[in-house]
Amino acid sequence: MAALTREETEALIQEVLEVYPEQARKDRAKHLAVNDQSLEKSNKCITSNRKSQPGVMTIRGCAYAGSKGVVWGPIKDMIHISHGPVGCGQYSRAGRRNYYVGTTGVNTFGTMNFTSDFQEKDIVFGGDKKLAKIMHEIEELFPLNKGISIQSECPIGLIGDDIEAVAKKANKEIGKPVVPVRCEGFRGVSQSLGHHIANDAIRDWVLENRDGDESFPTTPYDVAVIGDYNIGGDAWASRTLLEEMGLRVVAQWSGDGTIAEMEKTPKVKLNLIHCYRSMNYIARHMEEKYKIPWIEYNFFGPTKIAESLRKIAALFDATIQAGAEKVIAKYQAEYDAVIAKYKPRLQGKRVMLYVGGLRPRHVIGAYEDLGMEVVGTGYEFGHNDDYDRTIKEMGNATLIYDDVTGYEFEEFVKRVQPDLIGSGIKEKYIFQKMGIPFRQMHSWDYSGPYHGYDGFAIFARDMDMTLNNPCWKQVKVPWKTAESSNVAVAASA
Amino acid sequence: MPSVMLKKNAEGKLVFYVPKKDLEEVAESIEFDNPDKWGGEVLLSDGSKYYFEPMNQQPDFPVTLRAKRLDLGE
Numbered sequence: 001m002a003a004l005t006r007e008e009t010e011a012l013i014q015e016v017l018e019v020y021p022e023q024a025r026k027d028r029a030k031h032l033a034v035n036d037q038s039l040e041k042s043n044k045c046i047t048s049n050r051k052s053q054p055g056v057m058t059i060r061g062c063a064y065a066g067s068k069g070v071v072w073g074p075i076k077d078m079i080h081i082s083h084g085p086v087g088c089g090q091y092s093r094a095g096r097r098n099y100y101v102g103t104t105g106v107n108t109f110g111t112m113n114f115t116s117d118f119q120e121k122d123i124v125f126g127g128d129k130k131l132a133k134i135m136h137e138i139e140e141l142f143p144l145n146k147g148i149s150i151q152s153e154c155p156i157g158l159i160g161d162d163i164e165a166v167a168k169k170a171n172k173e174i175g176k177p178v179v180p181v182r183c184e185g186f187r188g189v190s191q192s193l194g195h196h197i198a199n200d201a202i203r204d205w206v207l208e209n210r211d212g213d214e215s216f217p218t219t220p221y222d223v224a225v226i227g228d229y230n231i232g233g234d235a236w237a238s239r240t241l242l243e244e245m246g247l248r249v250v251a252q253w254s255g256d257g258t259i260a261e262m263e264k265t266p267k268v269k270l271n272l273i274h275c276y277r278s279m280n281y282i283a284r285h286m287e288e289k290y291k292i293p294w295i296e297y298n299f300f301g302p303t304k305i306a307e308s309l310r311k312i313a314a315l316f317d318a319t320i321q322a323g324a325e326k327v328i329a330k331y332q333a334e335y336d337a338v339i340a341k342y343k344p345r346l347q348g349k350r351v352m353l354y355v356g357g358l359r360p361r362h363v364i365g366a367y368e369d370l371g372m373e374v375v376g377t378g379y380e381f382g383h384n385d386d387y388d389r390t391i392k393e394m395g396n397a398t399l400i401y402d403d404v405t406g407y408e409f410e411e412f413v414k415r416v417q418p419d420l421i422g423s424g425i426k427e428k429y430i431f432q433k434m435g436i437p438f439r440q441m442h443s444w445d446y447s448g449p450y451h452g453y454d455g456f457a458i459f460a461r462d463m464d465m466t467l468n469n470p471c472w473k474q475v476k477v478p479w480k481t482a483e484s485s486n487v488a489v490a491a492s493a
Numbered sequence: 494m495p496s497v498m499l500k501k502n503a504e505g506k507l508v509f510y511v512p513k514k515d516l517e518e519v520a521e522s523i524e525f526d527n528p529d530k531w532g533g534e535v536l537l538s539d540g541s542k543y544y545f546e547p548m549n550q551q552p553d554f555p556v557t558l559r560a561k562r563l564d565l566g567e
Contacts, residue, residue: 041539049515281512284498284510284512284555287500287555288498288500288555288556288557291555383515384515384516385515385517388517
């Protein structure tokens, strides 16, 4: 199907909006836009980070999801207590596939669920005593933990428990960092505020732990990888490239990360930010307090990787710059072969994306390397600065949708007819049943890594495997074959 | 009175960041930008104006300062 023109896309948005009541239509209209590359600022065309409309299907999460699930959860040697009723922790447990090295239950705790399992009496009489008791139990049962974080669920804020006081007391008693995080789910409009709260907790309770302690030997090439959650091993695939070019990765935040690495981060020379949305706050803080510069980078697809490696190297001396060129040259044969193999199979295919806060723009380059085109993209919880960065990445007259509703997304897909959709588990089966190939772009559909040159090979294979799967030829959408089935019914009568 | 995080970008221009508003803009002009006096009215590239209490020396960028919004209302 030919690409839609600007007028057609605008008409499509109007058509989709038509079913809403007036108030909702007015609100939703601000969140849907046709991309215009000539704009410098996204606030001219799109509104983001606003409360979702009641009654529509949004796929956003909550502040607890942003803090426990994204920022704190992957720190493997700490125990993260889901403080409150049992469900929040249990239903989100181990869902994000943040890979790590270690023995779970002995020195690492990534896939386990710790909860204070609130009961009625804890709501009525407060849960502080229980929390204090839990921390001593943890010390007894899991003595190799390196610290505890308290991830508040909604009731903690509602009943007004003083978790900070409990944390301070426990910190003195057990002599390890105990971090209270005020990430009650009702705060903010999406998980995005949870990221911010979690960043602030790191700032207040972790980052200054080693201020004035110069015992850690530093080198001029120390960097920290921030905002890589090691989904399917992403951070490892990124880290090898940085190390090969001569940098020393001191800390990984927070995929396969440890509290010790976080405490050492203020000693690095440069912070590398992958997920800008969830970690820019702490990078800005470190820039101000410790004068550590930070840059954003993108390790999806060879074009962006080479661009990022050179950008990073430019901030160091000639050795690192030569190292970057060496790394790019070393992998060239490898990624050229990947492109040679898959590009003919994927050329010209059109993709629609709807992911969280980083991938809607970061993966565009990887698709383009394979000759594919991204015709629609949107963030669940992006802010205006994310859309600022997206406008230039996307083609003109493509669709941009913020916090898209289930209904809108389906209608867009029906009209745009992309060859592939990349989104999450909640969208997957709807679109597969519509006969459209689908990849989960949150969890890499249980594959990965997708970062780095190694990841690109897997990314290309996965996209080909999904798109060119013979099963799609077998799928007949019922409403499209209504006539033929009527005929069949008549014949059998 | 928003808190504004100020830093210099690669071109040496002042970058204005207001966390709560996701506002990231380059400052077009600063009323006083001398070694011995800094502050006053700041005009951003999106046209909005802010006011910083003038101080007797250049602040050590990056830094967070309180600013006053001058052109209230959109």
